[in-house]
Amino acid sequence: MKLSILLFLVSSFHLAFSQRYNALFNFGDSLSDTGNVVIAGLPYGMTYFGHHTGRCSDGRLIIDFIAEGIGLPHLPPNTAKNASFNQGANFAFIAAPALPFDFYHQRGLSKGLWVNASVHQQVDRFEKLLPSICGSPQDCKDFVSKSLMVVGEFGGNDYNTGIFGGWPITKVSSFVPHVTQAIAEGVERLIGLGAVNLIVPGVLPVGCFPLYLTLYDGKDPTDFGPRTRCLRRFNTLSWYHNTLLRRQLDRLQKKHPAVSIRYADFYAQYFDFVIDPLKYGFKDGALRTCCGAPGQGKYNFNLHAKCDQNGSSVCPDISTHVSWDGIHMTETAHRIIAQGWLNGPYVDPPILSSSSNN
Template structure:
C-alpha cells in the first residue's frame, strides 16, 4: 500500500472513530459569538439579528445568530458528529445531544456590578455567565437522572465555555472609561470567569474549552469609533494597539488561571481557545483565507472606510450588505462571517488555536 493512501486511511479512520464515540453531547455558553437565538426567543422584534440579512448564507433566514451563517460552535458540533446545539430557551427542543446557553450581550460580571457604576448603556441583557450556568443546572435533571448517569453523561459531553469577557470590556470602553480603569478590573473579570469554569467542573464537566477574547483593536467597529490621526496608535496591520493590549492582558491572566485549575482538577481536560491569534491571522494574511476584502471592513454595515455606521447598522434601513460574505472576515463590524467562523473552529479542533486541540 502506498504511504499516501495509508496516511489517508488512517486519517479517515481517526476522524470516524472520533466522531462516533468521543462525545455524547455538546453544551455552549457565552455571548454573541455563540448565541444561536436565546436573546430573541422572547424579544425577537427588538433585536437586529432577528432580521435579514443575518443568516443569509447558510440558514437563508435570520436565526438570532450574529453572522451570515454558522458560528464557530456550530462547526465544532458538526466536526464531532453532533447536531447544532439549539438555543436553550427555545420551547419544544430536544436537548439530549446538547444545548446552547449563550446569549448576546452576556457578561462575566453581574448586571448589578455595571449598574452601580453607570456602565449599562452598551449592555443588551441582564443575563450573564451565572445566569447561563443556572439555566444548565435547571436543565440537568431532564438530561440525566441518577448520580452515576449524570457522571457518565456529563463526563462524555463537550463544554465550550465562552467567549466571555468581551461585553464586560465593552461596558467600560463604550462608557469612556480609561485604560487604567479597564486594566484595574481585568483580574476581577478573569477571576469571575475562572469561578464559572470551576462551577461547571463541579457539575461534572470533564472536557471544557475556555476561549480567550479577541483582538478588539482590529474590529471595524472599534476602528470606526476610536479612529485616530496619530499613526503611532496603529500597528503595521492597521489595528489600534492599545485596545489589543487590553485583550492580550486578559488572555495572559486567563491562561494562568486555567493552568491553576488544570492542576487543581487533574481529571479534567481544560482547553484554552486562542481566539486572539485565530482572528489575528485574518488581519495578517487575509488573502490566504480567501478574504479578498480583508479583515478590517465589515460585509454588512452603513458605509465609510470600515463599513460601520451606528446610525445604519447591519439589518437597519440605510445599511448595505456585500455580495459575497466569504470574501470578508468581519460580518457586521464586531462579529465574524461564517467563513471566518469555520477557520476559527478548525483551529480549535485540530490546532494551532486549541491548547491542546479538541481533537487530540
C-alpha cells in the same frame, strides 16, 4: 493500499472521534448564541440558513462547526420550546457579560446593560436543566464527563460596558481580574458537575474591529500597530484579559490534573487574518465590514446604518471578508477558526486529538 480501504479507515477514524462526546454544551455571548436572543432579521443567516436564527453572522458560528466536527447536531438554544437537549444545549446570550449587573450598577454603568446572563447564571441554567436529561446526580456526572464544554468567549461585553460608558481604557482594565476570575469560577463549577473536557476561549483583538476603528480613529499614527493598523490600546486590553485568563486556567489545571482544560486562542488566529488575509482568501482584508453602509469610510461601518438597517447592504462576495457587521465575523472566518480548534494549532491539544479526551 486500495483507495476504498483508505477512505474506510479515514471515515472510521473520524467516526471514532465524533462519537467520543455524547453531548456539547456552550456558554457565552453573541459570538456563540444560536437563538436565545433574536434581535435581527435578514441578511443575518442568509448564507447557510436562508433566514435569521439569532446567530450574529451571515451563517454558521464557530460552535456550529465544532458540533459538526464531533458528529453532533447544531445546538438548540436552551430557551427553545419542545427541543431535545440530549445531545447538548446552548446557554449563550447576545450581549451577555461575564459579571452580574450588580458589578456595573455599583460603578454607575447601568446604561446599555440589557441581557443579565452572566457566567454564573448560565451555569445555573445548565445545572437546572441537567436532571431532565440524565436523571440522578451520579448519572448526570457520568453524562457530563462524556460531554464537551465550551466556556466562552466571555469578557467583550464587560469591557464594552466601561468603554462605551466613557471610562478610559486604564480604568476599564481594572475589570479584567474580576472577569477572568468569574470565568474560572464558572469552569470550576462545571468540573464539580462532572465536566472533564473543557475549551475556554480568550477574547478577540477588538482593536481590529471595524466598530472600534470607526469610533476611535484618531490622527496619531502611534495609536495604530505598524503591521496590523489596529488600535493598540484596545488590543492591549484584550491581551491583558487573555494573559490573566490563561493564568487562571493554569491554576485550575494544576488543581484538577485529571481534567482537560484547554485555552482556545481567538487572539492569535484573528491577528493572523489581519496580517496575512490573502493566506485565507480574504481579498477584502480583515478591517472592512461586509454588511453595512456601502462606501461609508475606509471600514464600511456606520452606526446609523448598521447591518439589517435602512441604507445597509451586503458585499458581493461575503467569503472575502472576515468581518460581517463590524463586530461579528462571517461564516467563512468561523469555519477557519473552528478548524484551528478541531485540528490545531489554536487549541492544544486539538479537539480531534487522541490526547484531548481523558
